[in-house]
Amino acid sequence: MLHVLLHMAEMEGAVTSEALAGIMQTNPVVIRRTLAGLREQGLVTSVKGHGGGWRLCCDLAAVTLHDIYVALGEPVVFAMGNRTESPGCLVEKAVNAHMNDAFQQAEAVLMARLRDVTLADLSRDFHQGLQRRDHSHCSS
Template sequence: MTASSRTTIAIHILTLLAFCGPEPLTSGFIAGSVNTNPVVIRRLLARLREAGLVGSQGGPGGGWQLLRAPGKVTLRDIHLAVEGTPPFALHSADPNPRCPVGRNIQAALEGVYASAQAALEADLARTTLSHLVKDVKGRAS
């Protein structure tokens, strides 16, 4: 199983926009910072736009900008904007109902997974882009 890097890349994108803002940044410039293909960046920017976190303008001097103040964007906001699925999934096929574990494991895990998801989101909600920009600037000195 491979972990998704969508949240991490989206956080990188928005931290870069906050760090460099308010000037718009092109997806090519952003891709250079992330060190990935601009197509990956554009896909994530589309999700971030749908969530109301970024906007774009075309033409010379155009690019992507934050639509909210960095102190008003939490890592939870970003995570929810780009991750389409919860971090933990139950079986893709129903386990064997004749087995006592197979019959009951999904119900046993639902509460555990819901609690873990809530804890993750609560922790991410405590950090804003402003926190990350401050940390990045401190490390760049």
């Protein structure tokens, strides 16, 4: 979704779900469902009719990656987990306890980092990379 939002930031006017789906190589329905959640948080808006589509309606510098994470419904961060939540095996209980602790610590670090990075930071990094790429094609 960050990829979609940064593309939207670069586009003039509203952009259709179909155009965004083409960029992301996915189905427009996936784009619409996801953007609908972001619309509820006031990050994007939709415009109906001819020339309609989706538009950013937020200040990139004011929106953190954590804001996006929350707007997306706070999906599970780590796909790994315990094989059994309440195992009878003492070995598995010990492993679970340490893994749960490690996952909680890792998630806390990740959430702190997401709070520090804004969409403007990502956009700036994109533009810096674009400038470097453009300059690398210049003849000496």
